[in-house]
Amino acid sequence: MTSTICQCKVYNIGLFFWKSYRKFVDIYLTLMYVRGVTIEETRFPMKAVSKRTGLTPDVIRVWERRYGAINPNRTATNRRLFNEEEVRRLILLKRVVEAGHGIGRVARLPDGKLAELSDSSNFHERHMTPDRVDMPGDGLAAELLEASLKAVRALELEALVPVLNRGLLTLSRPVLLENLILPLLREVGEAWHDGDLRIAHEHMTSHVVRTFLGDLLLKTNVPSSAPDVVFATPAGQKHELGALAAALMAAGDGWKTTYLGADLPAEEIAAAALHNHARAVCLSLVYPGDDSGLATELVRLHSFLSKDIALGIGGTAAGSYRYTLESIGAVSLADIGSMRMFLATLREPKP
Numbered sequence: 001m002t003s004t005i006c007q008c009k010v011y012n013i014g015l016f017f018w019k020s021y022r023k024f025v026d027i028y029l030t031l032m033y034v035r036g037v038t039i040e041e042t043r044f045p046m047k048a049v050s051k052r053t054g055l056t057p058d059v060i061r062v063w064e065r066r067y068g069a070i071n072p073n074r075t076a077t078n079r080r081l082f083n084e085e086e087v088r089r090l091i092l093l094k095r096v097v098e099a100g101h102g103i104g105r106v107a108r109l110p111d112g113k114l115a116e117l118s119d120s121s122n123f124h125e126r127h128m129t130p131d132r133v134d135m136p137g138d139g140l141a142a143e144l145l146e147a148s149l150k151a152v153r154a155l156e157l158e159a160l161v162p163v164l165n166r167g168l169l170t171l172s173r174p175v176l177l178e179n180l181i182l183p184l185l186r187e188v189g190e191a192w193h194d195g196d197l198r199i200a201h202e203h204m205t206s207h208v209v210r211t212f213l214g215d216l217l218l219k220t221n222v223p224s225s226a227p228d229v230v231f232a233t234p235a236g237q238k239h240e241l242g243a244l245a246a247a248l249m250a251a252g253d254g255w256k257t258t259y260l261g262a263d264l265p266a267e268e269i270a271a272a273a274l275h276n277h278a279r280a281v282c283l284s285l286v287y288p289g290d291d292s293g294l295a296t297e298l299v300r301l302h303s304f305l306s307k308d309i310a311l312g313i314g315g316t317a318a319g320s321y322r323y324t325l326e327s328i329g330a331v332s333l334a335d336i337g338s339m340r341m342f343l344a345t346l347r348e349p350k351p
């Protein structure tokens, strides 16, 4: 017994010295390496790069490994060392991704092209490319979905936010919405319905998602000459996240979006649309699907709007009001993809 304890102690002491030696060699080699190249250029370790760029080490590694966005040098012990050019490239990439581009699409572009993209002037063209929906990243989105559900179950707001931010930096906007945000809301909704999660879990998730999408919408640059579209939910409809997600996609396509939130009387929605000379009003109907008061509200809204403002209605309950929608000439929008096409037809002003 005593000899086993002794052996164990000797092993631990040995391990301690070995680890210390490795650390010393690593620091020494890093210093030597940095010294060796300082005449030509300074090199930065991951921690410093993360601090300067505002990107987490996790995201920087994904951008390197998965997308080949950068190719930093390594020390003898395989630690990354970035040069100034790579740090600037990461800052540029972050800006471009935050403006709505998927990293998979821009990761290998030259710096000059990235600088051009970060300028918001050609925002519309870059967001109208139809192949944006089929971006790589589905596997990553599934991983992030799992991580976000884990954070929700643990009621850890501080863990959920970084997962969504990572999605923002690594996925295209359609993939972010369709494969991460919306499935997250649905999963939480189902679990809440089944009694598996509490109202508190749902409220925390809704709060984080609303803030996240709202913030993204405010940060989306759209040229001031862009046409306007109003998003809201009518009186009695409290679920606003479908309208918010749809507004975000429209903004990504270069529409100026007037987002009004949930539960608005018809005259308020109409006043905003008329004031901003909107080309369309898009509403979300989710629950309930049998509100006779809502049918009246839709008819009133139609009567307040001028003839050149189109009305598009989406959401899971839209089908329940189809006769009313038909009677007022509103367009039923099966999903966000249909809305993007509907808006594209309204893009050019009528002659």
Ligand code: B12
Residues within 6 Å of the ligand: 182, 185, 186, 187, 188, 189, 190, 193, 202, 206, 210, 236, 237, 238, 239, 240, 241, 242, 243, 245, 246, 282, 283, 284, 285, 286, 287, 288, 312, 313, 314, 315, 316, 333, 334, 335, 336, 339
């Ligand atoms: C968050 C949430 C809430 C929050 C809403 C917070 C907020 N600020 O929006 C609060 C707490 C207020 C809430 C309340 C209630 N809720 Co709720 N809620 C949800 C939850 C979890 C997410 C809803 C959501 O935002 N989904 C995300 C959206 C984006 O998904 P979606 O609606 O499927 O939208 C897709 C399309 O329909 C389309 N779309 C949607 N809108 C639009 C708009 C346009 C223009 C376009 C183009 C497309 C489009 O795009 C989306 C992507 O494809 C859902 C669960 C779920 N499965 O969705 C339940 C859910 C919708 N709620 C439900 C219920 C029952 C309620 C309550 C009655 C609960 C209660 N007992 O009090 C109340 C009703 C309040 C009211 N008077 O309306 C049920 C509805 C069941 C039904 N249809 O019969 C659901 C499905 C939960 C469930 N499984 O039972 N809820």
